Amino acid sequence: MANETRMDMTDTWKNQPVEKVAISLDALRRKSQKLESRVVWRNLREYAASTIVIASFGYYIWKFPAPLVRLGCVLVIAGALFMVYTLHKRGAAKAVPAELAFRTCLEFHRRELERQRDLLRGVWTWYLLPFVPGLAVFLLGLYRWTMAQPNAPAHVRVIMITFALVAAGCALVFAGVGKLNQWAARRIQREIDALNALEKES
Amino acid sequence: MKTETAAATSRQDELYQAAAETYGTALERLGRGYEADPDRRRDLLQEVHLALWRSFAGFDGRCSVRTWVYRVAHNVAASHVIREHRVNSRTLIGLDAVESLPAEHDSVSAADRHAALEKLLRLIQQLKPLDRQVILSYLEGLDAASIGDITGISPGNVATKIHRIKNILGRWFHKGGSHGE
Numbered sequence: 273m274a275n276e277t278r279m280d281m282t283d284t285w286k287n288q289p290v291e292k293v294a295i296s297l298d299a300l301r302r303k304s305q306k307l308e309s310r311v312v313w314r315n316l317r318e319y320a321a322s323t324i325v326i327a328s329f330g331y332y333i334w335k336f337p338a339p340l341v342r343l344g345c346v347l348v349i350a351g352a353l354f355m356v357y358t359l360h361k362r363g364a365a366k367a368v369p370a371e372l373a374f375r376t377c378l379e380f381h382r383r384e385l386e387r388q389r390d391l392l393r394g395v396w397t398w399y400l401l402p403f404v405p406g407l408a409v410f411l412l413g414l415y416r417w418t419m420a421q422p423n424a425p426a427h428v429r430v431i432m433i434t435f436a437l438v439a440a441g442c443a444l445v446f447a448g449v450g451k452l453n454q455w456a457a458r459r460i461q462r463e464i465d466a467l468n469a470l471e472k473e474s
Numbered sequence: 475m476k477t478e479t480a481a482a483t484s485r486q487d488e489l490y491q492a493a494a495e496t497y498g499t500a501l502e503r504l505g506r507g508y509e510a511d512p513d514r515r516r517d518l519l520q521e522v523h524l525a526l527w528r529s530f531a532g533f534d535g536r537c538s539v540r541t542w543v544y545r546v547a548h549n550v551a552a553s554h555v556i557r558e559h560r561v562n563s564r565t566l567i568g569l570d571a572v573e574s575l576p577a578e579h580d581s582v583s584a585a586d587r588h589a590a591l592e593k594l595l596r597l598i599q600q601l602k603p604l605d606r607q608v609i610l611s612y613l614e615g616l617d618a619a620s621i622g623d624i625t626g627i628s629p630g631n632v633a634t635k636i637h638r639i640k641n642i643l644g645r646w647f648h649k650g651g652s653h654g655e
Contacts, residue, residue, distance in 0.1 A: 293523070297491070370529045378627055
């Protein structure tokens with residue numbers, strides 16, 4: 273019975289009407305070039321965000337004379353440069369097109385999942401932590417600079433609350449982004465474990 | 475140098491054209507197993523053809539052209555499924571889960587090929603990528619060794635999965651009319 277049904281369904285499958293997608297070699301070449309330029313634009317977008325951060329904190333170096341604020345700005349800029357470098361390195365490690373065929377589906381699938389997991393797991397080290405020292409020093413410097421202003425004694429409480437709120441907000445955003453990414457990485461790890469178990473059975 | 479590059483490009487073009495001619499229809503069927511929406515399916519197929527053409531620049535004969543073509547196609551399509559899955563948060567299930575499901579009661583006669591095919595596609599499209607690769611390869615008539623070569627799953631595991639597929643197809647697609655559990 274099973275064999276009889278199998279024959280029937282493979283036959284049904286193989287004889288189904290399909291819409292033919294015809295692509296000329298010229299069209300493929302155009303698409304390939306388009307794909308490459310899309311990758312370049314995506315990288316440029318990622319670099320543009322860092323450029324904005326660098327330009328903004330570069331402006332603060334000029335705007336605020338306080339050494340601690342300036343040091344914070346320099347550290348934030350260094351963090352942004354480190355992030356750009358990591359992004360660039362990650363982009364350069366992209367798979368060559370033939371790798372799609374070099375790897376079996378199991379390997380390819382696992383590698384894709386591992387790549388996503390590592391990226392999510394590493395968010396703290398390459399995306400969040402590089403900005404923490406800079407932002408902390410910048411906020412501390414800005415706080416001290418604000419408190420040193422002539423009219424500050426009249427608004428001490430407001431200044432303290434504002435800075436506490438900003439610092440807490442930054443900490444919450446960082447912790448939230450980190451937690452969300454760790455959670456997603458754990459979910460992916462479970463899929464990788466299932467694939468590993470399947471391979472072990474082999 | 476220029477002559478070498480031109481020769482490599484021409485070899486890449488020839489390999490692609492021969493593969494598209496031989497496996498073009500199988501790739502269309504494969505696309506149906508991965509994407510239900512016709513417009514997105516057309517995009518996916520174009521993506522598969524583009525990946526195939528680009529991949530042939532590095533073809534080194536380490537495996538047969540057939541294995542090469544299916545690996546590229548399944549890997550591109552599986553990435554598409556993972557991407558879509560992340561956007562839609564749709565739950566994908568394994569063959570073992572499908573096997574324990576009751577067969578659909580609105581099932582159709584195998585004589586009604588169109589309806590049977592639609593039902594089969596619904597079944598395939600809810601599977602996890604690896605199980606989908608196995609069932610699609612099985613339906614294309616590939617043997618267990620070839621399926622193992624493409625997917626990387628051991629012949630023993632492929633055999634188990636094929637056994638499950640036969641059970642599922644046997645329960646869901648009877649000859650001669652409506653059925654259920």
